[in-house]
Amino acid sequence: MTGSDSWWLLAPLSAGLLITLSLVPLGHRVLARGMVFADLAIAQWAALGSLAGVMVMPQYRLTGLPVSSLLFALLAVAVVHLILRWVPAFREAMIGLLYVVGASLATLLVSQDPHGAQLLAQTLSGDLLWVTPAALLPLMAIAVAVIIWQWAIPSRWQGRVFLVLFSVAITLSVEVAGVYVVFATLIAAPLMVIHLGGRSIPLAAAVALTGQGAGLLASATFDLPAGPSVVLALVLTGFLALGTIRINRWAQRRVS
Numbered sequence: 001m002t003g004s005d006s007w008w009l010l011a012p013l014s015a016g017l018l019i020t021l022s023l024v025p026l027g028h029r030v031l032a033r034g035m036v037f038a039d040l041a042i043a044q045w046a047a048l049g050s051l052a053g054v055m056v057m058p059q060y061r062l063t064g065l066p067v068s069s070l071l072f073a074l075l076a077v078a079v080v081h082l083i084l085r086w087v088p089a090f091r092e093a094m095i096g097l098l099y100v101v102g103a104s105l106a107t108l109l110v111s112q113d114p115h116g117a118q119l120l121a122q123t124l125s126g127d128l129l130w131v132t133p134a135a136l137l138p139l140m141a142i143a144v145a146v147i148i149w150q151w152a153i154p155s156r157w158q159g160r161v162f163l164v165l166f167s168v169a170i171t172l173s174v175e176v177a178g179v180y181v182v183f184a185t186l187i188a189a190p191l192m193v194i195h196l197g198g199r200s201i202p203l204a205a206a207v208a209l210t211g212q213g214a215g216l217l218a219s220a221t222f223d224l225p226a227g228p229s230v231v232l233a234l235v236l237t238g239f240l241a242l243g244t245i246r247i248n249r250w251a252q253r254r255v256s
Contacts, residue, residue: 012128015176016212018139022169024205025150027186031195037092038080039186041099043179045076046171047123048106066175073167125227126178135176142169178227184234192238197245211237
């Protein structure tokens with residue numbers, strides 16, 4: 001890949017940036033609330049909605065937005081809310097079951113389709129390399145909404161709109177990047193940089209964006225699947241950031 005023909009990477013890199021800006025602050029809140037399984041379950045139900053839209057719902061998209069995916073994600077959000085309200089002591093187990101049910105329904109839905117395995121793999125791994133410029137507009141809108149939510153809305157209101165905002169961000173991101181990339185973006189950098197490293201959300205976003213870019217470049221350069229490449233790069237970048245943070249702390253303590 002030469003510099004003259006690498007311009008087409010602008011769209012996937014822009015998508016990675018917008019997904020990072022949306023998901024890193026939300027991932028930080030997910031970890032703070034102790035709801036790690038919830039994001040995976042909601043992402044899986046968004047993917048189930050995507051499959052249902054492709055196969056059985058003629059109005060899968062309305063003005064470019066994946067309506068069926070959003071409906072299924074909101075259904076999962078409602079179930080998560082009921083779980084948190086009625087059985088909080090067993091929330092991780094119940095949310096785990098919600099994920100398994102969504103994954104099983106997705107498998108059954110495509111089981112009779114000759115291209116079912118390919119469709120299922122697409123919802124899980126996605127393919128950021130082939131994102132279109134038109135897909136960037138919804139991602140930009142939700143990124144702006146998350147930034148406003150994080151920095152401009154009073155904290156007492158943030159929790160009230162979190163799950164709905166989360167479901168929309170998950171839905172749009174899964175459509176573009178797949179379940180695995182969404183989960184890794186939500187968790188890897190916020191966990192390593194903020195919760196284990198004690199650093200800020202902007203630094204976590206920078207680390208996640210580095211991982212996104214490295215994974216996409218590796219995928220394009222070596223002709224590798226984009227989803228797994230981005231996931232591994234995100235996790236590796238997170239661990240490297242955490243190691244750097246801890247080495248810096250050790251060095252500072254030695255100096256003082």
